[in-house]
Amino acid sequence: MNAHLPESLRPRITLHAHDRLRTRRIPLDAIQAIMDFGQCRLKRGAEVYLIGWREVEKARDAGYDVERFAGVEVVCDHDSRVLTVYRNENPKALRLRKAA
Numbered sequence: 001m002n003a004h005l006p007e008s009l010r011p012r013i014t015l016h017a018h019d020r021l022r023t024r025r026i027p028l029d030a031i032q033a034i035m036d037f038g039q040c041r042l043k044r045g046a047e048v049y050l051i052g053w054r055e056v057e058k059a060r061d062a063g064y065d066v067e068r069f070a071g072v073e074v075v076c077d078h079d080s081r082v083l084t085v086y087r088n089e090n091p092k093a094l095r096l097r098k099a100a
Contacts (some may be wrong), residue, residue, distance in 0.1 A: 011035060017082040026085055030064055030069045038074070044084065049074040063080075 011031050013021075020030060037059040038049040050073045051059075053068055059066040075083045 011076075011082050013082040014084075016083050020085050024086060026072060026087070027060070030072055031074055031082055031085065033066045034072055034074045035071055035076075035080075037064065039061075043075075047076045047078065047080070049076065050088065061084060 013031070022032075031042075034049045034051050037055050038051040039055060041050070043050050051069050051071070053070065056067045056070050069090050073083065073088050074085050077083055
């Protein structure tokens with residue numbers, strides 16, 4: 001996915017995030033897919049993009065297969081620079097909590 005984007009449209013990735021991609025065996029094209037199709041939440045002052053099963057279905061309807069990226073989270077600063085990437089091993093943590 002990223003290879004076809006001009007340099008100016010590709011996400012900027014910190015050295016830390018690049019190392020995490022490599023050590024966690026998450027492909028570089030996962031970042032763009034997650035930022036394109038995932039939901040974004042503000043968490044501890046950062047933008048966190050993630051793909052859950054709903055986003056997998058929406059992407060499939062649009063003709064994209066992002067199922068292999070389900071559960072992967074991309075943490076960005078407010079300038080959309082990728083700070084880190086990881087797999088969320090607890091999918092229940094992704095659910096929205098109802099206000100009391």
